[in-house]
Amino acid sequence: MEALVEGVWYPGSAAFAVGRGALLLREGASAPRSSGKGSQGGAEVEAEVIALLGFPAWFSCFQGQRQLTEVTWLQPPHFPKPPSALTEPLASPLRPTSEEALKWGESLEKLLVHKYGLAVFQAFLRTEFSEENLEFWLACEDFKKVKSQSKMAAKAKKIFAEYIAIQACKEVNLDSYTREHTKDNLQSVTRGCFDLAQKRIFGLMEKDSYPRFLRSDLYLDLINQKKMSPPL
Numbered sequence: 001m002e003a004l005v006e007g008v009w010y011p012g013s014a015a016f017a018v019g020r021g022a023l024l025l026r027e028g029a030s031a032p033r034s035s036g037k038g039s040q041g042g043a044e045v046e047a048e049v050i051a052l053l054g055f056p057a058w059f060s061c062f063q064g065q066r067q068l069t070e071v072t073w074l075q076p077p078h079f080p081k082p083p084s085a086l087t088e089p090l091a092s093p094l095r096p097t098s099e100e101a102l103k104w105g106e107s108l109e110k111l112l113v114h115k116y117g118l119a120v121f122q123a124f125l126r127t128e129f130s131e132e133n134l135e136f137w138l139a140c141e142d143f144k145k146v147k148s149q150s151k152m153a154a155k156a157k158k159i160f161a162e163y164i165a166i167q168a169c170k171e172v173n174l175d176s177y178t179r180e181h182t183k184d185n186l187q188s189v190t191r192g193c194f195d196l197a198q199k200r201i202f203g204l205m206e207k208d209s210y211p212r213f214l215r216s217d218l219y220l221d222l223i224n225q226k227k228m229s230p231p232l
Contacts, residue, residue: 101222108202108210112137120222124213132170133201133209136163140198144191153189160186164197172201 096116104111111117125131139159146152163172164182174182178200185193213219 095225096222098223098225101219101225104219105214105223108206111210111213120218121210121213124216124218125209128209128212130209132163133172133205135170136172137198137201137205139163140194143194146191149189152191153186156186156189156193159194172197173204174200 094116096114100114101117104114104117111121122131122134125134136159139162143152143155143159146155160182162168163170164174164179165171166179174197178197182194182197
């Protein structure tokens with residue numbers, strides 16, 4: 001992910017530069033501009049969550065007891081004035097309460113139906129370079145909403161080519177029976193043509209990445225969070 005800003009950050013602080021596909025968060029020291037995927041701390045992942053939720057780019061908020069001392073824009077900022085609610089600390093209303101986050105631990109279904117929970121899980125999967133399973137599941141959900149038969153057929157072919165075909169760019173891990181069954185379904189496309197494949201991938205996430213997410217610092221920080229003090 002390409003960096004938008006570069007700055008010096010002090011331990012214990014967290015500030016977010018967010019946008020559609022562009023953000024940077026660093027803590028503890030200045031660092032050169034970077035791009036591409038890599039390991040991310042919980043706060044940086046949380047900044048990515050905001051971007052995934054689709055807000056326009058702006059320098060949104062500070063958290064913690066210390067403040068940012070230096071920011072150098074790597075490209076000229078041209079930001080719309082943000083809604084007042086989004087200039088408030090992230091704790092409210094965007095960030096879920098610990099009680100809300102605890103419900104995500106009850107089932108993967110409850111995590112995925114929560115907008116912020118879905119975005120947090122997606123950001124977590126990106127740190128593990130394994131987001132293709134969730135992307136496929138979401139693509140199947142979107143596919144079911146298509147009403148036009150011609151659009152449905154075109155979208156089905158695109159989903160198959162991107163996620164199911166052998167050596168697809170985002171190939172998901174499916175057994176040969178499910179792969180062939182789904183391929184046969186494309187001969188007469190219906191809203192349920194990906195149901196079996198989607199069920200298989202949901203099961204994989206439920207047994208693999210979802211338990212790891214529940215053990216991650218990102219999730220544990222959310223369920224153990226304390227009420228934030230207003231920024232200085």
